Amino acid sequence: MGRAPCCEKSGLKKGPWTPEEDEKLVAYIKEHGQGNWRTLPKNAGLSRCGKSCRLRWTNYLRPDIKRGRFSFEEEEAIIQLHSILGNKWSAIAARLPGRTDNEIKNYWNTHIRKRLLRMGIDPVTHAPRLDLLDLSSLLLKPSAAATSYYPTQADLDTLRALEPLAGYPDLLRLAASTLLPAATTGAAEQAQLLLPWLLQAQMAQQSAAAMAPAPQSAATGGEQFACQMPGLVHASPTAQQQMAQDHVAATCVQHASYDDASHQLDYVSPALMQMASTTTDASNLQQQWSSTVTSSNNYNNNNVNSRVSTPSSSPAAAGRMNSSSTTKTTTYGLNASGDVIVDDAGLLDMHLSELLDVSDYM
DNA sequence: AACGGAACCAACCGCTGTTCA
DNA sequence: GTGAACAGCGGTTGGTTCCGT
Numbered sequence: 001m002g003r004a005p006c007c008e009k010s011g012l013k014k015g016p017w018t019p020e021e022d023e024k025l026v027a028y029i030k031e032h033g034q035g036n037w038r039t040l041p042k043n044a045g046l047s048r049c050g051k052s053c054r055l056r057w058t059n060y061l062r063p064d065i066k067r068g069r070f071s072f073e074e075e076e077a078i079i080q081l082h083s084i085l086g087n088k089w090s091a092i093a094a095r096l097p098g099r100t101d102n103e104i105k106n107y108w109n110t111h112i113r114k115r116l117l118r119m120g121i122d123p124v125t126h127a128p129r130l131d132l133l134d135l136s137s138l139l140l141k142p143s144a145a146a147t148s149y150y151p152t153q154a155d156l157d158t159l160r161a162l163e164p165l166a167g168y169p170d171l172l173r174l175a176a177s178t179l180l181p182a183a184t185t186g187a188a189e190q191a192q193l194l195l196p197w198l199l200q201a202q203m204a205q206q207s208a209a210a211m212a213p214a215p216q217s218a219a220t221g222g223e224q225f226a227c228q229m230p231g232l233v234h235a236s237p238t239a240q241q242q243m244a245q246d247h248v249a250a251t252c253v254q255h256a257s258y259d260d261a262s263h264q265l266d267y268v269s270p271a272l273m274q275m276a277s278t279t280t281d282a283s284n285l286q287q288q289w290s291s292t293v294t295s296s297n298n299y300n301n302n303n304v305n306s307r308v309s310t311p312s313s314s315p316a317a318a319g320r321m322n323s324s325s326t327t328k329t330t331t332y333g334l335n336a337s338g339d340v341i342v343d344d345a346g347l348l349d350m351h352l353s354e355l356l357d358v359s360d361y362m
Numbered sequence: 363a364a365c366g367g368a369a370c371c372a373a374c375c376g377c378t379g380t381t382c383a
Numbered sequence: 384g385t386g387a388a389c390a391g392c393g394g395t396t397g398g399t400t401c402c403g404t
Contacts, residue, residue, distance in 0.1 A: 016372070016398085038389070054390075055373065090392060105393075106371050114369095 013047045017056055021046060025053055026061055059102045066098025070107055078104060079112060083126040 013021075028044035034057070037050035046053060059065075070078070074096055081092045089101035089108075096104065108123075116123040 014374075036389085051375095051390085052373075058391095059372075087393065101392075102372075109394095110370055 012049050012052075014052070017060075021048070022056070022061055025057060029057060029061075055102075059100045062100075064098060065100060070099075070111075074099070075107075075112065078108065079116075079126075082108065082112075086124075 024044050024046055028040065032043070034040075034054075037054045040046075040050055041048045041053050044053075048056075077096060078092060081095060085091050087105075089105045093099050093101040093104050113123040116126075120128055122128070
């Protein structure tokens, strides 16, 4: 049952706070502390409800609040923490000293969210957007009959079947361009090869979601992949990505005897799904996949500890990475204990379990 | 200068989880 | 065990400011 609004009583003021009201509230809290918000307004001589006083204090009047524009570092931290924590603004704010959840929420909705959308990144999942994927590119027209090619009913059915998977456009393009047998030129034939393992990957994804429902919609691909690799459940996205890449390489080696690409796909697809779901940059994914496949023959256990840097979704950060600037780039991830890992400049993992422990929110 | 739409952000609303009588 | 009171959170609203025409 929802509770009655605390400000229903008549006579309580609403709307913007006046400097006099601010003064009263600050003076009272300085003298008596925060205490009971319900009784505070009366004691402080304010015609406001306690809830309004609490919001005004926590979002505006608190002395430790940092005003002004967000720095590049703060912005990057918000994006990375949001990719881990989702819309848990208070949890994100707890890791950004001087910033309130309300401020971060507003900044996200007015700046970051829009920019991610412009970049073709879904601000909820941090994955490439479904609506930007050209599914028809999957069905490569036979070159000899390109001008007279019409999709068959089977092609259209295939497109419809693939649509739910289009949240991973990089994966789909990659699969179409890299994994299909070179000798296969027919669109329907390619789709027939592609479909089974994509569906398999989707089913794995769905069963993972059913087995371990994510706390909120921004669940990472790592969580989805965890059903196939249970050890990944508490691994950081970066670690999951690396483990998935290693898994791909291992499975490539393991099943290298299959000269039929479709058989390899059966084994490689789940790991590839993980690579795609933890990667938001197409070229990076292509690079990872290419290097994984080409190096798979040399695969050894030493690779397990190598690192794959998480691509930045921030133009500002991208600029920093491409320049010779000495500005630090900080990467957030989750370690095996569920702690946020802060990776400065990709050189060092700092486990700030006390400051950055997000295990409570996972 | 005037207007309208976009952007911004403080504040509110409604809900959930916790505490306590 | 139950329900009211309370604190806190995330989503939304609406007033204000900015900016382009």
